[in-house]
Amino acid sequence: MSTYRKAVPSTDDAPRGAYAALFRHVLTRLDAEQAHRLTVRALRLAHAVPGGPALLRAVFGTPHPLRDRRPARTVLGAEHRSPLGMAAGFDKDGEVPLALLDLGFGHVEVGTVTAQAQPGNPAPRSFRLLADQALINRMGFNNHGAQELARNLAAARRTERGQRAVIGVNIGKSKVTALEDAAEDYRFSARLLAPYATYLAINVSSPNTPGLRDLQTTEALRPILEAVLEEARAAARRLRREVPVLVKIAPDLHDDDVLAVARLATEVGLAGVIAANTTIARPESLLTDADRVHSIGAGGLSGPILAERSLEMLRLLRRELPEEAVIISCGGVTTAADLRARLEAGADLVQGYTALIYRGPGWAGRIVRKLGADPWG
Numbered sequence: 001m002s003t004y005r006k007a008v009p010s011t012d013d014a015p016r017g018a019y020a021a022l023f024r025h026v027l028t029r030l031d032a033e034q035a036h037r038l039t040v041r042a043l044r045l046a047h048a049v050p051g052g053p054a055l056l057r058a059v060f061g062t063p064h065p066l067r068d069r070r071p072a073r074t075v076l077g078a079e080h081r082s083p084l085g086m087a088a089g090f091d092k093d094g095e096v097p098l099a100l101l102d103l104g105f106g107h108v109e110v111g112t113v114t115a116q117a118q119p120g121n122p123a124p125r126s127f128r129l130l131a132d133q134a135l136i137n138r139m140g141f142n143n144h145g146a147q148e149l150a151r152n153l154a155a156a157r158r159t160e161r162g163q164r165a166v167i168g169v170n171i172g173k174s175k176v177t178a179l180e181d182a183a184e185d186y187r188f189s190a191r192l193l194a195p196y197a198t199y200l201a202i203n204v205s206s207p208n209t210p211g212l213r214d215l216q217t218t219e220a221l222r223p224i225l226e227a228v229l230e231e232a233r234a235a236a237r238r239l240r241r242e243v244p245v246l247v248k249i250a251p252d253l254h255d256d257d258v259l260a261v262a263r264l265a266t267e268v269g270l271a272g273v274i275a276a277n278t279t280i281a282r283p284e285s286l287l288t289d290a291d292r293v294h295s296i297g298a299g300g301l302s303g304p305i306l307a308e309r310s311l312e313m314l315r316l317l318r319r320e321l322p323e324e325a326v327i328i329s330c331g332g333v334t335t336a337a338d339l340r341a342r343l344e345a346g347a348d349l350v351q352g353y354t355a356l357i358y359r360g361p362g363w364a365g366r367i368v369r370k371l372g373a374d375p376w377g
């Protein structure tokens with residue numbers, strides 16, 4: 001049984017001053033998706049102008065990669081200076097991965113991308129639950145397709161900064177592809193994107209593509225994992241480096257199914273598991289008025305309400321998976337204390353997304369500074 005107890009948003013690491021005023025008086029008056037697009041454009045512009053990357057690092061407190069003296073840890077074959085990464089969903093088309101790293105994230109997971117470009121679901125499709133510092137989205141994997149993402153990542157990797165950057169790539173199923181053809185759809189994306197990916201993440205857990213979560217059954221999941229692994233291994237032989245593969249699962253899975261996925265991941269040779277995606281649940285413990293939540297309709301819920309279930313899944317996976325398997329814990333991470341709790345429970349890396357929206361572009365840098373000289377603790 002999934003646990004979603006009341007999660008009162010913490011005031012720790014909360015924004016003050018300019019961003020708090022901007023969010024309250026400007027951003028909340030915009031559609032959530034429109035505000036997101038403006039944010040991506042602003043980051044892209046800031047990173048493109050001469051001196052922009054240095055300015056982002058100076059303002060948000062991220063050391064230059066060559067002058068970063070924090071102890072590093074090797075995870076998924078890459079060197080990480082911080083355990084906190086940006087989860088998939090923010091930068092679907094790989095437009096601003098390096099700018100996000102300059103905000104203080106240790107790694108960025110771009111996507112979710114599909115083999116074919118697709119518009120996603122009809123708007124409006126992203127909604128804020130302000131009292132809960134949460135989001136409901138039913139975006140539906142809107143993206144420009146795997147080929148466009150490959151071009152963007154190739155351009156990023158040509159820079160000195162891009163060659164060192166830890167960029168995971170999250171791949172999903174095209175909506176028009178039948179479930180029985182899913183493995184080949186994932187294979188196509190993996191073949192295009194593995195050369196540019198620090199790691200590949202297989203998304204079978206978004207609630208916004210019809211039937212997608214049915215692929216989390218071990219019978220349906222096995223051919224997908226095997227297809228992506230084949231492409232990752234082929235790329236590894238050409239690149240002379242590993243391209244690890246992980247699977248991202250939903251918080252709504254029964255505990256027995258979580259363990260079954262963990263056993264399958266181990267059997268086929270995955271590097272690990274990402275837990276968890278958004279939930280289709282609408283817990284009574286939400287602070288937002290129930291009528292407002294009901295009026296929004298379908299979609300995946302994210303934010304602090306996910307914290308307890310995400311931590312439960314982390315502990316389940318850590319007990320089931322072999323010691324060398326990587327777990328990326330995602331869902332409900334808001335404060336430095338949240339991040340510490342995930343590391344202590346066995347997470348190798350931690351990801352956030354929703355907190356960035358409510359706490360502003362300085363959020364990741366504040367978390368990293370609060371962790372101190374050794375962010376791994």
